[in-house]
Amino acid sequence: MIRIGALKLKAQLFCGDEAAMGPGKADLLEAIGREGSISAAGRALGMSYRRTWILVDGMNRCFREKLVETTPGGSSAKGARLTEAGRSALAAYRALEAALAQAGAGEPLTKLSALLRDAPLPPATESQPRTVDAEL
DSSP, X not given: OEEETTEEEOOOEEETTEEEEOHHHHHHHHHHXXXXXXXXXXXHHTOOHHHXXXXXXXXXXXXXXXXXXXXXXXXXXXXXXXXXXXXXXXXXXXXXXXXXXXXXXXXXXXXXXXXXXXXXXXXXXXXXXXXXXXXX
């Protein structure tokens, strides 16, 4: 997720009705790559193992090739790793975020931001609904 002043950009890629990739899943892929384990990645991100496993399973089901490969057992090869497809998908998603940030930082955002207040007005009460005309 990218924040440029008052603008927040969140790119999500869908596979049917399921979110295949978004900022949280990209962060999870990075953590798996760094930690070498789904459970350790979840701990690093403050998520339960069950939640991380559900997210990994969703990504693996949505992409043509698995993004994360796991090796169970007690051997030294146990754990999880990003596949080549996983590294490619992560790099492509981060490039998309960067392109969105660059596009969002232009003149349209400057013009729209100039129309914003510094802070919102207090909420209207039921007995006195606030209207735009009342402020002018």
